[in-house]
Amino acid sequence: MSGEQPSEEVAPGSATTGSGRAAGRIVVVTGGARGIGRAIVDRFAAEGATVVIGDLTDPGPVGAGLDVAGHREWVPLDVTDEISVLEFAQSVAAGHGGVDVLVNNAGIMDTRSIADETVADWDLTMAVNLRGPFLMAKHLVPLMDGRDDPAIVNIGSIEGLGANTLHSSYAASKAGVHGLTRALAVELGPAGIRCNAVAPGWIDTELNRGYVDKHPNREQAVADLAALHPVGRIGDAADVAATVLWLADPDAGFVTGQVVTVDGGRMSRLSIPASLSDD
Numbered sequence: 001m002s003g004e005q006p007s008e009e010v011a012p013g014s015a016t017t018g019s020g021r022a023a024g025r026i027v028v029v030t031g032g033a034r035g036i037g038r039a040i041v042d043r044f045a046a047e048g049a050t051v052v053i054g055d056l057t058d059p060g061p062v063g064a065g066l067d068v069a070g071h072r073e074w075v076p077l078d079v080t081d082e083i084s085v086l087e088f089a090q091s092v093a094a095g096h097g098g099v100d101v102l103v104n105n106a107g108i109m110d111t112r113s114i115a116d117e118t119v120a121d122w123d124l125t126m127a128v129n130l131r132g133p134f135l136m137a138k139h140l141v142p143l144m145d146g147r148d149d150p151a152i153v154n155i156g157s158i159e160g161l162g163a164n165t166l167h168s169s170y171a172a173s174k175a176g177v178h179g180l181t182r183a184l185a186v187e188l189g190p191a192g193i194r195c196n197a198v199a200p201g202w203i204d205t206e207l208n209r210g211y212v213d214k215h216p217n218r219e220q221a222v223a224d225l226a227a228l229h230p231v232g233r234i235g236d237a238a239d240v241a242a243t244v245l246w247l248a249d250p251d252a253g254f255v256t257g258q259v260v261t262v263d264g265g266r267m268s269r270l271s272i273p274a275s276l277s278d279d
Ligand SMILES: NC(=O)c1ccc[n+]([C@@H]2O[C@H](COP(=O)([O-])OP(=O)(O)OC[C@H]3O[C@@H](n4cnc5c(N)ncnc54)[C@H](O)[C@@H]3O)[C@@H](O)[C@H]2O)c1
Pocket: 030, 031, 032, 033, 034, 035, 036, 037, 054, 055, 056, 057, 077, 078, 079, 080, 105, 106, 107, 108, 109, 128, 155, 156, 157, 158, 199, 200, 201, 202, 203, 204, 205, 206, 207, 208
């Protein structure tokens, strides 16, 4: 890591109130600077948690007008780098004394044919998407010792269940995240730690907004995408955050080793040629 210094509170003036579903919980969210991770951060903070954002990049200030009764801070983190993960864990231990919830969300997506994909491309995707959650679990699980109802939630993908073309490393890494989730649930269950994954479908974030933006008829592309989903819309980062919150909650105390798909029903719909469709 560079010599970047951790920020003070990301949300100046906000303070933990002690109310809300996650009141008093210490929550770590990797990749929490933007997108799905940021929505997870904001939801936990709104529910009274103290949230530590582990991200390569500074999340910047929280938007004005957010009614967030929580406390967020950024600690620089590269999930691929064991030294960085160890320093992050030390910082969280020193600042908060432990961790109740770890959300492994940081991820990247490589779009290349296997002919074009280099070993370096493949290794980078695997390092962020799969080595990252492994290293975070390895070094943050000790901080869950003695906590009430500790939980890990990994962000997988529907591409761990099916695959889009040119996504060999991404799909393989996300299937790996789902496998790691089950393995951690089995290994850590006796220590009282649950581990589940969320497999989001198409969520409106920077990660995939580029696909839509490059389309000559953006409106049509958005409508076509919505029509793929039985619920008639693509997902919002808040949809994922709500599921993560539930999986981390003691209400889900008998749920572990699961991959919960949050995709508006897209994976449930069997494809049919347009010529035979009644839609
Ligand atoms: N957006 C979708 O439709 C979608 C669908 C399924 C799964 N996902 C998964 O959800 C997660 C978040 O996706 P998103 O759309 O919000 O992505 P995003 O690109 O908007 O945000 C990813 C965040 O991860 C951080 N990050 C990247 N590499 C890192 C590293 N080495 N160490 C620490 N932080 C790092 C980035 O700085 C960024 O803040 C990813 O795991 C992604 O694979 C997204």
